[in-house]
Amino acid sequence: MEYRSENGNIVIEKSDSFVISQTLECGQCFNFEKLGDEDYVLTAFDRVLRLYEKDGKIIFEDTTEEDFKNIWIKYFDFEKDYSGIKSFLSQRDKTMKEALEYAPGIRILNQDFFECLISFIISQNNRIPMIKKVVANLSRRYGRYIKTVDGKDYYSFPKAEDLAGISEEELMESKTGFRAKYIIDAVNRALTGEIDEEKFAALSTEEARKLLMEIKGVGPKVADCVLLFSLGRSDAFPTDVWVKRVMSHFYFDGKDTPVKAIHSFAYDMFGEYAGFAQQYLFNYARQFKIGA
DNA sequence: ATCCAGGCCCGAT
DNA sequence: ATCGGGCATGGA
Numbered sequence: 472m473e474y475r476s477e478n479g480n481i482v483i484e485k486s487d488s489f490v491i492s493q494t495l496e497c498g499q500c501f502n503f504e505k506l507g508d509e510d511y512v513l514t515a516f517d518r519v520l521r522l523y524e525k526d527g528k529i530i531f532e533d534t535t536e537e538d539f540k541n542i543w544i545k546y547f548d549f550e551k552d553y554s555g556i557k558s559f560l561s562q563r564d565k566t567m568k569e570a571l572e573y574a575p576g577i578r579i580l581n582q583d584f585f586e587c588l589i590s591f592i593i594s595q596n597n598r599i600p601m602i603k604k605v606v607a608n609l610s611r612r613y614g615r616y617i618k619t620v621d622g623k624d625y626y627s628f629p630k631a632e633d634l635a636g637i638s639e640e641e642l643m644e645s646k647t648g649f650r651a652k653y654i655i656d657a658v659n660r661a662l663t664g665e666i667d668e669e670k671f672a673a674l675s676t677e678e679a680r681k682l683l684m685e686i687k688g689v690g691p692k693v694a695d696c697v698l699l700f701s702l703g704r705s706d707a708f709p710t711d712v713w714v715k716r717v718m719s720h721f722y723f724d725g726k727d728t729p730v731k732a733i734h735s736f737a738y739d740m741f742g743e744y745a746g747f748a749q750q751y752l753f754n755y756a757r758q759f760k761i762g763a
Numbered sequence: 764a765t766c767c768a769g770g771c772c773c774g775a776t
Numbered sequence: 777a778t779c780g781g782g783c784a785t786g787g788a
Contacts, residue, residue, distance in 0.1 A: 498769060595770040601786065602769085648784030653771085690771050711769040753769075 472549045474539060481531040481539045488553035490576020491522055491529065497577050497754040498599055499700050501590050501606045502628060512620045514610065516542050516583055519617040519625040548578045560748055563740055566721040567748060570755035577750055580700060584668040585661060586628040587701035588683075591693045592653045601646070608645035613637075631661035653688025660686055668702070676704045691730065705746040708737045709753075716762030717752050725762075 474483045491511055495503050503513035509524035520543070521532040531539060544550060557575065561568035593605050606628065613629035634642075635658060642651035660666040666686060671679045676698060683694040695709035710718070710730045718733045719726060722740075741748040756762065 591769080594768095596768060596783075597770090597785080598768045598787080605785095643784075646785065649782090650771095650784080688771065692770060696769075709769070712767095713769065757769085 472544055476536055479533055481534045481536065481543075483529050483531075485524060485527050485529055487575050488557070489529070489547065489549075489578055490574070491524065493574045493576040493754075494547070494578045494580065497574065497750060498757065499696075499750060500580055500582060501594075501599070501603045502586070502610065503603075504623065506621055512623070512625065514617065514625055514627060515546055515586075517615070517617065517627045518542060519620060521620050545581050548581055551578075553578060556744055556747055560741060560744055560751070563748075567741075567751065570751040573758065574751065574754050577754060579705065579747060579750060581703060582701045583628065584697070584701045585631055588657055588661075588666075588686075588689075588697050589628075589654055591696040591700075592650055592657060592686075592688050593647060594696070595650065595688070595690075595693060597648075597650075605646050609634075609647075612645060631658050634658045635662055650688060653686070656687040657689070671702050676706055679704065680707075699746040699749070706738070706743050708734055708741075708745040708749045710734065710749075711753070713753050713756045713761075714749060717756035720756075720762045 474481050476482075491509050492505075495511055495513065500513070502515065503511050505511055506521070506523070510521075511523070512519060512521045514520075518538060520534060523530055523532070531543060534543070557571050561571050589609070590602065590606055594602050610626040610628050611624075613633045614626035617625050617627055619625070634654070637655070639651045639655060642654055647654060657666070666682070670682070674682065679698060679702065680691070680694045683689050683697055684691070689697075692709055692711055695707040698704035698707035699709060708714075710733050715728070715730070715733065718736070719728045722736060723732070737745045737748065
């Protein structure tokens with residue numbers, strides 16, 4: 472990973488395997504704000520980062536080399552070779568190739584486990600702008616103030632400890648809706664250590680999925696999102712309404728298809744890179760409202 | 764107004 | 777094992 476330090480910022484060359492807007496706006500994360508064209512502020516791992524494009528470069532503003540090395544390289548998956556993954560996927564299938572050409576700058580983020588879990592619990596039967604609002608509400612109320620960027624205050628996403636003992640009624644003040652009780656269950660299991668990021672390392676993707684689904688409010692889709700976006704399981708294939716639509720449309724003759732059949736097809740077609748395929752397809756489907 | 768959103772729970776079959 | 781209703785909330 473080539474980077475250099477410059478006036479307190481970290482600078483990398485722009486590449487077609489990383490476009491800020493595509494990576495942040497493709498529905499995998501919710502803790503960010505758009506300031507302008509290819510200019511964003513995001514919160515992750517107790518840091519607030521403004522990053523933007525300028526003169527063919529990408530600037531990580533007010534960031535130390537330590538943070539870049541220890542946090543952002545992993546977060547943005549910069550150690551992975553996306554050109555290899557993308558060429559594999561685009562050779563598999565024509566639809567996949569088009570989805571990739573539409574948004575070649577999407578990278579699968581490695582997000583904080585607890586934040587990812589709670590965020591995707593919130594995501595169920597919800598819309599992305601609303602999910603972002605709830606995540607921001609929880610951060611402002613229970614997280615820690617980090618810094619102010621462009622006149623707006625940013626807060627870290629709360630830890631399980633920060634949410635300990637909070638009542639369902641209070642959580643609903645942050646507009647969590649019926650998911651409040653699910654958040655409480657996730658928090659409790661995290662606090663007892665029953666659900667702990669360390670535990671997952673020893674488990675297969677399928678075993679990890681089962682463990683996650685013990686949490687109330689975590690079903691197959693939310694579990695797969697957590698596996699893919701925070702536990703590095705690129706074989707997970709989160710299948711929501713949009714992925715169902717795009718898969719049915721392109722691979723099942725437009726027929727409504729059970730998730731199970733979609734999964735086996737995806738694993739067969741995209742193998743260990745199914746998760747990447749899923750994200751490019753999801754983005755593609757949503758932009759062009761395929762099947763809607 | 765009615766419908767629906769990066770679903771899941773729960774009770775009925 | 778599978779199916780359908782219900783669910784907080786707010787935007788179209």
